[in-house]
């Protein structure tokens with residue numbers, strides 16, 4: 145979840161601030177998510193605390209034995225056996241309790257993961273489609289996989305580790321105080337010094353973190369640009385240009401990070417050094433030797449300090465990675481909770497079924513952010529069996545308007561009705577049986593060709609699947625695949641963009657929704673592919689109510705109605721010839737496209753050797 149350049153070992157202050165700064169999330173989402181397994185986790189924590197304390201007892205027993213052996217007589221040797229027994233039983237208890245705590249935490253975490261993943265899957269399934277298409281699959285994958293794994297690390301491992309590193313030193317210290325309070329105080333010194341130095345190394349981490357975030361952001365942006373632009377740059381013989389910005393961004397990051405590491409190097413190295421076992425031993429051995437030689441304590445009393453002293457400061461050595469894991473867990477909990485809190489598509493309280501397939505938009509406004517309207521006061525009628533084309537400049541709201549029909553989003557004001565029923569009152573399954581969509585960005589499942597086509601109607605027969613594939617002009621290509629209709633997609637076989645589009649058209653044909661939203665593809669690989677797709681679309685359009693997002697005006701010239709959108713408002717609507725005669729915005733758009741592509745905007749069907757450019761309406765009439 146963070147990127148770090150390889151750095152010198154003691155660069156921990158910077159590294160740990162990175163982990164600590166990944167999120168300043170409050171812990172409450174974490175508690176909320178853990179609620180169902182809280183009891184078991186608490187029991188695991190208790191057992192782990194017992195295990196940690198019991199784990200110290202053998203060391204105490206050994207130091208007591210050492211004391212007695214160095215001080216005692218042979219008769220006292222017999223008194224050693226109870227200590228040996230105590231050491232063995234405490235060690236055994238530590239083992240049993242530790243194992244039980246680990247098993248309990250893992251079982252609780254396993255249930256938590258299952259519950260969380262089920263909740264996420266159920267919730268994501270009920271989210272508005274627009275929420276999923278806007279944010280893409282990355283967010284879902286992160287929540288379901290990465291974030292749930294981060295929570296596993298936290299609940300099944302870190303939690304128990306933290307209990308151990310906090311409880312064991314407490315008992316150790318308490319025991320050392322009973323042996324000699326002066327040397328016990330000295331044994332605390334490395335810990336205090338470590339905390340002080342670590343705190344100094346972390347000073348200013350917030351500002352550095354902000355720069356760290358900005359620098360990694362610049363690398364990510366440059367990496368995306370690099371990946372998507374490399375082919376273009378290379379094709380113009382300027383391959384080196386593509387990575388210039390990326391290299392600059394990574395160099396900038398390396399400079400910043402090494403500067404940060406350099407500025408904290410001395411203090412973070414010192415922090416690590418003062419808590420290192422060898423250093424702690426030295427720090428205790430020297431004053432201890434003085435105490436013994438001065439007769440302030442016995443040599444035997446020094447033994448527990450040499451055995452147990454390094455354990456007092458030990459937590460400092462592992463505090464950084466644990467803080468990182470806790471922060472990562474908190475950040476994951478915040479993301480998972482946010483996803484679970486995203487409002488789902490409200491199911492109607494009083495469901496209504498459409499009577500017919502007339503689509504009406506009345507005074508429709510829509511805003512993505514709740515502030516700026518992307519659509520304002522749109523009135524539109526899609527009569528059954530007609531083709532309506534949405535045209536307009538980029539960003540005018542065409543896709544947004546079209547996305548309201550399959551309820552990717554709900555309107556912010558106004559109504560969209562289908563057969564007289566408000567879309568919000570139609571149960572989702574009923575709506576999707578009536579409103580289909582074919583988008584430019586075709587998503588095929590990692591499944592057989594036939595299963596991909598059957599998606600909208602799983603019970604369809606093989607004959608029906610083949611009939612739709614033929615109509616969508618993809619049957620011939622399917623028969624060429626190694627296993628025909630049974631061929632698994634996405635493994636050995638990948639379809640071209642045009643083929644995938646025709647497959648998605650076959651899918652829509654089989655689903656047979658009477659109302660269809662179609663995002664016309666902006667580019668086809670070649671005239672042959674374009675002609676096939678246009679034929680497939682024509683088959684799809686026949687007899688349906690069609691709303692087409694038209695990127696090329698030539699393809700929708702004979703639509704029943706062309707609607708011109710500008711800044712989210714309908715500024716013109718009518719048939720092609722009428723709109724041209726009116727000499728308004730449509731004429732300007734038409735002229736602009738004709739000038740930009742003289743072959744593509746006017747008379748396309750007649751001028752190409754294939755049916756490339758034949759418009760949907762002509763096709764539907766055939």
Ligand SMILES: Nc1ncnc2c1ncn2[C@@H]1O[C@H](COP(=O)(O)OP(=O)(O)OP(=O)(O)O)[C@@H](O)[C@H]1O
Nearest residue numbers: 278512513518536537538539540541542543544545
């Ligand atoms: N998911 C979204 N979140 C926020 N704003 C969005 C989102 N999708 C689109 N917009 C904004 O809404 C406005 C209309 O976008 P839309 O994609 O509907 O226009 P368009 O006419 O289809 O454009 P194009 O022809 O380029 O596809 C634009 O300003 C766009 O930036």
